[in-house]
Amino acid sequence: MTDKTKKKSKIYKPKPISGFPEWLPEERLVEQRWFDHIRKVFESYGFCSIETPSVEETDVLLAKGEVDKEIYEIKRIHNDGNDKESRLALHFDQTVPFARYTAQHFNELVFPFKRYQMQRVWRGERPQMGRMREFYQCDIDVINIDNLPLSFDAEMAAVMYEVMEGLNIGRVQMRISNRKILIGLLNSLGIDNPVPVTRIIDKIEKLAPEIINDLLKEEGLSDEQVNKIINLAKIKGTTDNLNALAIENDLMREGVEELNDVLNNLSHLPVDAVIADLSIVRGLDYYTGTVYETQLLDVPEFTGSVCSGGRYDDLAGGFINKHLPGVGISLGFSRLFEVIRQSRPDLLDIGPKSPTDILLYTEDKALSSEANKTAQTLRQRGLNVEVYATVKKWDKHFNYAKKKLIPYIWYVSADNKHEIKNIKTGEQTNANPTTWSK
Amino acid sequence: MTDKTKKKSKIYKPKPISGFPEWLPEERLVEQRWFDHIRKVFESYGFCSIETPSVEETDVLLAKGEVDKEIYEIKRIHNDGNDKESRLALHFDQTVPFARYTAQHFNELVFPFKRYQMQRVWRGERPQMGRMREFYQCDIDVINIDNLPLSFDAEMAAVMYEVMEGLNIGRVQMRISNRKILIGLLNSLGIDNPVPVTRIIDKIEKLAPEIINDLLKEEGLSDEQVNKIINLAKIKGTTDNLNALAIENDLMREGVEELNDVLNNLSHLPVDAVIADLSIVRGLDYYTGTVYETQLLDVPEFTGSVCSGGRYDDLAGGFINKHLPGVGISLGFSRLFEVIRQSRPDLLDIGPKSPTDILLYTEDKALSSEANKTAQTLRQRGLNVEVYATVKKWDKHFNYAKKKLIPYIWYVSADNKHEIKNIKTGEQTNANPTTWSK
Numbered sequence: 001m002t003d004k005t006k007k008k009s010k011i012y013k014p015k016p017i018s019g020f021p022e023w024l025p026e027e028r029l030v031e032q033r034w035f036d037h038i039r040k041v042f043e044s045y046g047f048c049s050i051e052t053p054s055v056e057e058t059d060v061l062l063a064k065g066e067v068d069k070e071i072y073e074i075k076r077i078h079n080d081g082n083d084k085e086s087r088l089a090l091h092f093d094q095t096v097p098f099a100r101y102t103a104q105h106f107n108e109l110v111f112p113f114k115r116y117q118m119q120r121v122w123r124g125e126r127p128q129m130g131r132m133r134e135f136y137q138c139d140i141d142v143i144n145i146d147n148l149p150l151s152f153d154a155e156m157a158a159v160m161y162e163v164m165e166g167l168n169i170g171r172v173q174m175r176i177s178n179r180k181i182l183i184g185l186l187n188s189l190g191i192d193n194p195v196p197v198t199r200i201i202d203k204i205e206k207l208a209p210e211i212i213n214d215l216l217k218e219e220g221l222s223d224e225q226v227n228k229i230i231n232l233a234k235i236k237g238t239t240d241n242l243n244a245l246a247i248e249n250d251l252m253r254e255g256v257e258e259l260n261d262v263l264n265n266l267s268h269l270p271v272d273a274v275i276a277d278l279s280i281v282r283g284l285d286y287y288t289g290t291v292y293e294t295q296l297l298d299v300p301e302f303t304g305s306v307c308s309g310g311r312y313d314d315l316a317g318g319f320i321n322k323h324l325p326g327v328g329i330s331l332g333f334s335r336l337f338e339v340i341r342q343s344r345p346d347l348l349d350i351g352p353k354s355p356t357d358i359l360l361y362t363e364d365k366a367l368s369s370e371a372n373k374t375a376q377t378l379r380q381r382g383l384n385v386e387v388y389a390t391v392k393k394w395d396k397h398f399n400y401a402k403k404k405l406i407p408y409i410w411y412v413s414a415d416n417k418h419e420i421k422n423i424k425t426g427e428q429t430n431a432n433p434t435t436w437s438k
Numbered sequence: 439m440t441d442k443t444k445k446k447s448k449i450y451k452p453k454p455i456s457g458f459p460e461w462l463p464e465e466r467l468v469e470q471r472w473f474d475h476i477r478k479v480f481e482s483y484g485f486c487s488i489e490t491p492s493v494e495e496t497d498v499l500l501a502k503g504e505v506d507k508e509i510y511e512i513k514r515i516h517n518d519g520n521d522k523e524s525r526l527a528l529h530f531d532q533t534v535p536f537a538r539y540t541a542q543h544f545n546e547l548v549f550p551f552k553r554y555q556m557q558r559v560w561r562g563e564r565p566q567m568g569r570m571r572e573f574y575q576c577d578i579d580v581i582n583i584d585n586l587p588l589s590f591d592a593e594m595a596a597v598m599y600e601v602m603e604g605l606n607i608g609r610v611q612m613r614i615s616n617r618k619i620l621i622g623l624l625n626s627l628g629i630d631n632p633v634p635v636t637r638i639i640d641k642i643e644k645l646a647p648e649i650i651n652d653l654l655k656e657e658g659l660s661d662e663q664v665n666k667i668i669n670l671a672k673i674k675g676t677t678d679n680l681n682a683l684a685i686e687n688d689l690m691r692e693g694v695e696e697l698n699d700v701l702n703n704l705s706h707l708p709v710d711a712v713i714a715d716l717s718i719v720r721g722l723d724y725y726t727g728t729v730y731e732t733q734l735l736d737v738p739e740f741t742g743s744v745c746s747g748g749r750y751d752d753l754a755g756g757f758i759n760k761h762l763p764g765v766g767i768s769l770g771f772s773r774l775f776e777v778i779r780q781s782r783p784d785l786l787d788i789g790p791k792s793p794t795d796i797l798l799y800t801e802d803k804a805l806s807s808e809a810n811k812t813a814q815t816l817r818q819r820g821l822n823v824e825v826y827a828t829v830k831k832w833d834k835h836f837n838y839a840k841k842k843l844i845p846y847i848w849y850v851s852a853d854n855k856h857e858i859k860n861i862k863t864g865e866q867t868n869a870n871p872t873t874w875s876k
Contacts, residue, residue, distance in 0.1 A: 014498065014542045014757050017526065020491035022539065024546055025553065028487050044817040046794035046824030046844075049466050053458035053572055054492070054558060058515075060452065072512040074528065076562030077496075088455065090512065101460065104452045108462055110791055110841045114824070115463070120492060124514030134491055149827040151806070268810075319452050353548055356484035368589070372706075379482040386484030386552070389587040403548045406484075 019125060019133030021338060026353045031337060034167055035118065038138050038331070041163045042116040045155065047140050050115050052097040054122075058087035060100060063318055070123045072133075090122035094139045095315065095328065102143055103319030112144040112152075118333070132334055138163075139309075141328030143316070148325045150258060153290040153311055154265030156329045160294070160307050161269055163331065168347050169340055170298025172306070175236075175277035177291050178259040179310070181245075182281055184252025185232055189225050197221075198281045201233050205279065206303075233279040238263070242276055255289070262290055272297075288313040292329055296336075301343040307331045352405035354386070357438065358420070359401045361388045362412040371412045377433040378410075385410075398423075407438075457563060457571030459776060464791045469775060472605055473556065476576050476769070479601045480554040483593065485578050488553050490535040492560075496525035498538060501756055508561045510571075528560035532577045533753065533766065540581055541757030550582040550590075556771070570772055576601075577747075579766030581754070586763045588696060591728040591749055592703030594767045598732070598745050599707055601769065606785050607778055608736025610744070613674075613715035615729050616697040617748070619683075620719055622690025623670055627663050635659075636719045639671055643717065671717040676701070680714055693727070700728055726751040730767055734774075739781040745769045790843035792824070795876065796858070797839040799826045800850040809850045815871040816848075823848075836861075845876075 016022070023031060039049075061071055072090045091097050094117045102113060118138045125131040140159060142152045157174050164172045182201065186194045200215045207215075209230075216226045235241050242260060247253045259276060266274045282291045287310035294307035309329030316324045340347055358378060362371045375385040386406070388397040401409050401423055410431065411419045420431040454460070461469060477487075499509055510528045529535050532555045540551060556576045563569040578597060580590045595612050602610045620639065621632045629635060638653045645653075647668075654664045673679050680698060685691045697714060704712045720729045727749035734740045747767030754762045778785055796816060800809045813823040824844070826835040839847050839861055848869065849857045858869040 010756060011759055012498070012501070012756060014538045016542070017491060017493065017495065017524070020493060022490050023488075024543060025486040025488055028489065032487055043793040044822050046792055046797075046822055048463040048792040049470055050461075050463055051466065052460050053455060054560075055455065055458060055572070057455065060450070063450070071515045073515055074510040074512050074560075077509045077511055077527070078562070086455070089515070100452045104454070105462060110838065112827075114792070122492075122512075124516075134493070151825075151827040155825070155827075265806075265810075318448060318450060321449055354484055354486040354552070355481040359484075368703075372703075384482050384484055387589075387593070389550075389589040389593075400548065 019131060021132065021134075021334065024353075026350050027341065027348075029352065029355065030348050030350055034333070034337065035138075037166050038118065038163050038333075039116075041159060041166065042138075042140060045114070045159050047114045047116040047159075050098075050101060050117055051119055052091070052094070052101050052117070054090055054120070055088040056091050056097055056100065058089040061089050061091065061096060063096075070125065072122050072124045092123050093121055094119060094137055094330070095141075098139070098141055098143075098328075099316040100319055102324065103316045103322075106320055106322065112142050112148060114140070114142045116140045132338070135332070135334030138331040138333050139328060141326050143324050143326035146323050146325075148311075148327065150261055151265060153258070153327050154262045156309065156327055157262070157266055157274060157292060158269070160292075160329050160331060161266075161273055164294070164307065167336075168349070169296060169336065170344070170347065171272070171296075172294055173272055173297055174274045174292055174294045174307070175280050176259065176262060176274060177276065177278050177280040178255035178262075178289055179281060179287055179291055180251050180255025180258065180289060181278060182229070182232060182255075184249040184255055185228065187251060188249040189228060191221070191225070195285055197229065198285075199283060201229065201279060201281050202283045204233055235276070235278040237275055258289060282308060282310050284310075286312045286315055290327060296339075299339060299344055302336070302339045305332075306336050352407075354404050354406065355384045356386045356404065356406045357384045358408045358410050359386050359388050359397060359406045360410045360412065361397045364414050367412050367414065367416070370416065374410070374412055374418065374433045378436070381434075383438075457569060459570065459572075459772065462791075464788050465779065465786075467790065467793065468786050468788055472771070472775065473576075475604050476556065476601050476771075477554070479597060479604065480576075480578060483552070483597050485552045485554040485597075488536075488539060488555055489557055490529070490532070490539050490555070492528055492558070493526040494529050494535055494538065496527040499527050499529065499534060501534075508563065510560050510562045530561050531559055532557060532575055532768070533579075536577070536579055536581075536766075537754040538757055540762065541754045541760075544758055544760065550580050550586060552578070552580045554578045570776070573770070573772030576769040576771050577766060579764055581762050581764035584761050584763075586749075586765065588699055589703060591696070591765050592700045594747065594765055595700070595704055595712060595730060596707070598730075598767050598769060599704075599711055602732070602745065605774075606787070607774065608734060608782070608785065609710075610732055611710060611735055612712045612730055612732045612745070613718050614697065614700060614712060615714065615716050615718040616693040616700075616727055617719060617725055617729055618689045618693025618696065618727060619716060620667070620670060620693075622687040622693055623666065625689060626687040627666060629659070629663070633723055635667065636723075637721060639667070639717060639719050640721045642671055673714070673716040675713055696727060720746060720748055722748075724750045724753055728765060734777075737777060737782055740774070740777045743770075744774050790845075792842050792844065793822045794824045794842065794844045795822045796846045796848050797824050797826050797835060797844045798848045798850065799835045802852050805850050805852065805854070808854060812848070812850055812856065812871045816874070819872075819875075821876075 058073060070092050074088050120134055121137055122134050125133050161174060183194045186197055196219050204212055213226060242256050263276060280291050280293050289311035291310035292308055293305035296302045296306055307329060311327040313325050314323055315326055360371055360375050371387055375387050378385045407423055409421045418431050419428055421428040493512060496511060508530050512526050558572055559575050560572050563571050599612060624632045624635055634657050642650055651664060680694050701714060718729050718731050725748035729748035730746055731743035732745035734744055745767060749765040751763050752761055753764055798809055798813050809825055813825050816823045845861055847859045856869050857866055859866040
């Protein structure tokens, strides 16, 4: 306005911030369609929604250890140092907040507590790694007092399979194991602390066999022990492969029985949708039974698991003196969306740039009241209607509708005659706002 | 598990974090109902959704000045000091991010660009003030190149009125003015810099008349000037009151004409839903025309405005060398939700603790496959069905359904006969999963 030259000198050209994605309106519409679908499936199984604050006390987040490098703390710019506040940090997943929530509101919740949570999480990754530092996760968990039926372990997988099947991301394969099998084997081999071994096996898909071998030996394991562990981790496929295992240990037998039970409860899903895979152990130490990972079979660019989780004996134990076993799975929403957007945009089916069904237009300013009334009638019938405000030569509004991929233009003309034009076909017909439908 | 005494000593009892609210599942269900309604109204007018990252560069947020006290910066805990990264901070509103987004994606957007945005924002308030430090805002804005028809100023108010009417929060009143009226008066009084005076008038509802008087005099205004300003700010009601104004200035006349035009375009709304109120100026300096505030008439505990905004000439000017006028309104979602929750819980109509329509139950474990199939048939028909997994004595599942306020229990019994019980009425009838409806 005032002085154009002066303004030019002040312009700060904004750039994307590495690791913090944002989408164009047409991409966001697809993202919303994904969220709506996921929510609908979650709710159809009776999961209720919760949201927790974006922050937790830093000490709560650090209690799990080994994550401190990834955490963003928040600080008021003008903190005067007088606040005796706890340190706060953005949550890096939804599992710790869920455990804290369950403990804090224990007396007001009904158990088994089935909840879903679809929020942003933050990881303080180094920007040069090209990883996301802010992204959505979609989680479901069931938690109960003292014991939780194994049928929920199958339900979790069934829900997430239904979710992914409806996203149109090609074939997915859920790979399931039970930690008791590997830990049972380790026990039978005289290995008391399973943590270092499970952490190595967790990397079996990413590292060469020799390296896995070397890493296990560095833990002091013998050739025979290493071979037994690696042979176990190679078992994949149906429950038949499991039955062929020489069960040497009670815990191992329990694990195989549980895994068989879960797989049998998922036998209604397509062949190859769910398989046993004993290399799956998950990196997190709190898993104690069933563990899940998921691969995109038609998007090889997506390395790693898109949807993972497992059963835990007592996740909220640090917050409350109750025994609260649970099982949960987390879908890495934003990472999945971004990979599909980059490598399979055909699957995203990106279309219109707005939710508008009809662009309503009149050439006569005196008819603007009639135009608004017509728009309101159509809206009350569930249609999304944008009134094109400027009265200009006819092709302006037509180009606007075309650019936004709005499918219909509605004309309110001087003789109060309504006409509707289908932009794709060019067909134009008379229409009544109280009866017209797509 | 292992050692209960040892565990007890490690328990960290979680407490709420001041200023970061979270809701119980039954409250969250109402919150979701609110969000769904708001989104539906926004989309029915053709607004498209966007989301921006939670952070912006600190310098971008500080460019507007006077807000630095309220900003939370984020820092990686293990920042090694070698990252040559910009400082990042959580956004404190959605207006600056929207302006930045519009400039950054200018060539990919279609103008007029109508967008809505419903995200969390953060303000680094001192905790002892009891204010929210994380909350949702629901914003709509329209922005265009070079000029934007005044009809959008009325549309904004119409959309937000429809939003609030559907939230069941009692009567609301939108109060509208046009900044050109006051600034025109100040020009005619020879006051060149309107900013200090508008900031004082913005506080006219919160401070006693004598204090407003004194503050204006401290700015060097004469008694006559002060009287004229205060008399103007007292004007409230219909457009008739405006017409009685002695128009002394072109800018003022333009403002009155615009305000009349906006009010006339809202005349289809109920009496008292929208009024002229010349004391409304808004604190933010970037508003140049229409300004809005909204009061809850039936919730006097809510002081201040629940839904505010205005027209700006060139909000994105700092980011791009284009003239982009716009108009927008922001609904303070979380603050509104919290006030209604505290002072008018009757209006929230809090009900069930889950979205479940039917709890499905069988006494016979052998029927679990039939139970799952029945549940899936009902889900495909749009019903939310929870399978009660544990086979225990009959009243366990009944109590569970009662506590969660699940309306129906579906029994799959040994002879494969389906029965459904309405928990409220106690009525129990035979039912077929392919035809049953609520």
